[in-house]
Amino acid sequence: MIPYGRQIISEDDIAAVEAVLRADFLTQGPVLPRFEQAVAGRVGARHAVAVNSATSALHIACLALDLGPGDLLWTSPITFVASANCGRYCGSEVDFVDIDPETFNICAQALEAKLDAAASAGRLPKVIVAVHMCGQSPDMARIATLAHAHGVRLIEDASHSIGADYLGAPVGNCAYSDITVFSFHPVKIITTAEGGMALTNDPELAVRMERLRSHGITRDPALMTQAPDGPWYYQQLDLGWNYRMTEMQAALGLSQMDQLDRFIARRRAVADAYDQLLADLPLRCPGRMERSESSWHLYIIRLDDPTLHRATFEALRADGIGVNLHYIPVHLQPYYRDLGFAPGDFPASEFYYARAISIPLHAGLTDDEQARVVAALSDALTT
Known part of the structure; x- marks a missing residue:
């Protein structure tokens, strides 16, 4: 995994x-x-x-x-x-x-x-x-x-x-x-x-x-x-x-x-590579704000077709890719629903949730592992 x-x-x-x-x-x-x-x-x-x-x-x-x-x-x-x-x-x-x-x-x-x-x-x-x-x-x-x-x-x-x-x-x-x-x-x-x-x-x-x-x-x-x-x-x-x-x-x-600069440099290199490697798949890569350099804690893709969301997530997990989802909108949690929040309150957040998947990104990720992630994602979206 x-x-x-x-x-x-x-x-x-x-x-x-x-x-x-x-x-x-x-x-x-x-x-x-x-x-x-x-x-x-x-x-x-x-x-x-x-x-x-x-x-x-x-x-x-x-x-x-x-x-x-x-x-x-x-x-x-x-x-x-x-x-x-x-x-x-x-x-x-x-x-x-x-x-x-x-x-x-x-x-x-x-x-x-x-x-x-x-x-x-x-x-x-x-x-x-x-x-x-x-x-x-x-x-x-x-x-x-x-x-x-x-x-x-x-x-x-x-x-x-x-x-x-x-x-x-x-x-x-x-x-x-x-x-x-x-x-x-x-x-x-x-x-x-x-x-x-x-x-x-x-x-x-x-x-x-x-x-x-x-x-x-x-x-x-x-x-x-x-x-x-x-x-x-x-x-x-x-x-x-x-x-x-x-x-x-x-x-x-x-x-x-003492290792922060090295960690950040590798994370940014992985993120840049993902932007290129995923460009032809039916998904959107994370947006980047001008005059801002992310530390790239997470790399979150959004699928074009939300009906493929769960199946893609499960296919990647089954293929040994430890994807996750960051995050379930807080207002949809039972505790906050009990305080009066409801589905539909924050449409952009709910639109995001229906499509988002966090794919592997960390300073220890190798080029071969990244290639495996991309191949598994491509297979999941085209099967």
Whole structure:
């Protein structure tokens, strides 16, 4: 089976983790801040807060922006459920903005219309989570202009996008958002096994997220509400969580950062080859936005004929091609249907879902494996 995605672990990665296992700290040691600094330095953000998953990063990002009961969060229907669930964790309501059918990201035109209507109705969102689907940034400059005009805060769910560029600058620099989130799950660009990171240029948001990832506790006397009783003293200022990343995970991530450029170069080469190899088949390749370079976490084709969708998917799986589908529209999940969403609410997302298939793309994919994927897809569509 050729998987749609997988991690690449080198001997250097193994040695980095082993070194931590032989050292003094397994958690809350010196490696974690080095990993945070490496990622922040690479993308041009001032602060980074590593946590145990991107879901945790989204949660503390929403909390740091004071999202809560009575508030509203908007995101894309085509994403993993965590992009919406983070709002529900905070007690807020959630709504969606339909996608651009070419990039699969939030459609800026649809967002503008929905914001104008919400402003007229007096029901604007407090936070928009702009998802970077497949590793390509949304049109963040336009989204930021629209959001800021209405006083809406922005989180970039860039879980797919470390190593990507937008308008000539690295994704993650928070030039257009309050907070950007990365994921380090094994099928992502680099991995810490499980893990995530929230980046920001706002020092107050960084301090708040650092505290929220560790039970809401501080040991900084400058932040305490009373003078410390002694050198042992700490205070819980918020209701926080244990979302900390271990030293072993941070060591793996730090080592993986040394390979990021190589991983991205190979993913882009595979994506470029797919564009050429699939050009004559009855399907559409992913759209590419101008002045944007994807990190290519996923390569998603859309079949011209939706009646062939399931049969093609099953034929590829039977032929040893580990295809997947990213994602079932969130508003169609039973939990969100119970909140009032229904089929037909977001037509572009549902049109996408009826045709989309994620085919294998990862930095370890060989030319022979890619050729096998293309041959199997061609056979499935012509049989």
